[in-house]
Amino acid sequence: MPKALIIVDTAPYGTATCAEAFRTITGLAGMDIETATVLVGDGVFVAKRGQNPSLIGMKSLEEAYSMLGDFGAKLYIVRESIEERNLKEEDLIPADKIITMDEFRKLIEESHCIITFHAGG
Amino acid sequence: MKFIFMVRTGPYSYQNIDTAYHLAKRAVDKGHDVFIYLYEDGTINTNSEIKSLEERNIAEMMKELVDKGVRIGVCGTCAKFRGISKKSIVEGVKYAGLALLVGEIQDCDRFVSFGY
Numbered sequence: 001m002p003k004a005l006i007i008v009d010t011a012p013y014g015t016a017t018c019a020e021a022f023r024t025i026t027g028l029a030g031m032d033i034e035t036a037t038v039l040v041g042d043g044v045f046v047a048k049r050g051q052n053p054s055l056i057g058m059k060s061l062e063e064a065y066s067m068l069g070d071f072g073a074k075l076y077i078v079r080e081s082i083e084e085r086n087l088k089e090e091d092l093i094p095a096d097k098i099i100t101m102d103e104f105r106k107l108i109e110e111s112h113c114i115i116t117f118h119a120g121g
Numbered sequence: 122m123k124f125i126f127m128v129r130t131g132p133y134s135y136q137n138i139d140t141a142y143h144l145a146k147r148a149v150d151k152g153h154d155v156f157i158y159l160y161e162d163g164t165i166n167t168n169s170e171i172k173s174l175e176e177r178n179i180a181e182m183m184k185e186l187v188d189k190g191v192r193i194g195v196c197g198t199c200a201k202f203r204g205i206s207k208k209s210i211v212e213g214v215k216y217a218g219l220a221l222l223v224g225e226i227q228d229c230d231r232f233v234s235f236g237y
Contacts, residue, residue, distance in 0.1 A: 004226070016161075023198075024160075024219070027219035028219065032223075033226065112229075113234075115234045115236075117236070119237060
């Protein structure tokens with residue numbers, strides 16, 4: 001079975017990127033593709049507890065990403081990115097694992113297809 | 122070898138669709154199997170109403186790929202968000218969901234994603 005790796009490296013709001021990533025993750029995982037998500041860089045803010053995006057008319061990505069396990073998708077968060085942003089694990093929604101950059105590299109090596117969600121331009 | 126190129130950006134603002142076009146064209150010419158999946162703003166690349174004046178016409182480039190045997194699919198949900206209907210896309214392009222991509226992923230040899 002192919003393994004899909006979805007890399008999210010941008011902050012949750014301001015663009016549709018993280019919401020689009022969520023749709024992709026659930027779509028792939030829901031169709032029996034072994035799917036893992038890695039939050040890295042500013043992507044770790046997607047997992048920050050206490051989001052209230054109703055103020056800007058958007059749905060909560062904290063709630064959405066909390067449900068990834070229900071779709072059979074794994075959620076990994078990169079430790080170095082958490083620490084760089086002065087966050088702690090308890091500030092974040094539960095992940096399947098907090099991984100190191102080295103473990104992230106191994107996930108990349110093992111994956112059949114990789115889709116990076118990065119806001120930019 | 123079977124290639125999948127996923128393109129997530131629209132026409133003209135970025136070069137991604139052009140890169141995918143050139144790669145796909147060369148790959149099919151060499152006998153490879155190519156599937157292009159257009160996702161998010163990438164769906165706009167198949168809008169048959171594109172009028173590019175003196176510039177290259179990307180919708181026509183998509184049609185050229187279809188005619189050469191490249192299979193192209195657009196994410197229907199993404200297209201709907203952008204007001205692109207089945208009727209407005211280039212002839213021969215499939216208007217479908219992620220299920221189409223999943224089916225193609227199963228046996229692909231190389232998957233390349235073109236985003237930002």
